Amino acid sequence: MTTYAVTAATGQLGRLAVEALLERGVTPSDVVAVVRTPAKAEDLAARGVVVRAGDYSDRASLDAALAGVDRLLLVSGSEVGQRVAQHTNVVEAAGAAGVQRLVYTSLLRADTSASPLAPEHKATEEVIRASGLPHVLLRNSWYYENYTANLGQYLGTGEVLGATHDGRISAASRADYAAAAAVALLADDEGRGTYELAGETFTFTDLAATVTEVTGTTVVSRDVSGEEYQRTLEGHGLDAGTAGFVAALDASIANGDLHTDSTDLADLVGRPASTLRDAVAAAHTAS
Known part of the structure; x- marks a missing residue:
């Protein structure tokens, strides 16, 4: 046992x-x-x-x-x-x-x-x-839920605001990453040691288009400088340190840090990862 x-x-x-x-x-x-x-x-x-x-x-x-x-x-x-x-x-x-x-x-x-x-x-x-x-x-790369949690905001403002400069994000659902963790725990082999996990790749432009398609409400991507994004976040009530941290995450995306062509996630769980559209549709249904 x-x-x-x-x-x-x-x-x-x-x-x-x-x-x-x-x-x-x-x-x-x-x-x-x-x-x-x-x-x-x-x-x-x-x-x-x-x-x-x-x-x-x-x-x-x-x-x-x-x-x-x-x-x-x-x-x-x-x-x-x-x-x-x-x-x-x-x-x-x-x-x-x-x-x-x-x-x-x-x-x-x-x-x-x-x-x-x-x-x-x-x-x-x-x-x-x-x-x-x-x-x-x-x-693990990014979670779809990092964005679908903001679906109401996107629909209310009509935009996905960020400073990613349309950098590519490779993401998956929490459930996908949890499945990978279970497989890694249960595996009888020694394991490869390190897995780079992610599913579908998208940009904020793709995210806005997917939200528009799923909900029927037009949402566009609005890309701004890191400085403007930080000021906007502070204007919404975040303290300077937190706003700077969030802006730095977008700068990291612009730098390509959350993009990968790795198929490790699908290979590990033995099936394709869920899609961005799946995640947006689930969030829209739940809202």
């Missing part, structure tokens, strides 16, 4: 990864959902999933949460600036628990990307390699 653990299991990606394991026939009692707040995982517990408290910043809680775990999915934390220390806690706890495979959700080309998100992922990958643990690095 193999015990699988998923960190951040009540988060948007972690919960889908738990579901993906169950869909692939893993017995619920062989899945450990590591969560900061167990009360948020009562539905998983009701289905037989083992729920344990574990906080990335609390090493002792992680030691307890990972006891007896054979394979671990480390979903990257959301607290930018704290993630290397937090992830190191998880990796060290995994080593102490005798975890036999660690799967980490990293960022597309984390070792060479100029994205402001890349340094912490690159550093985490180095920590994982240095640990000596058998591991698989899943370098």
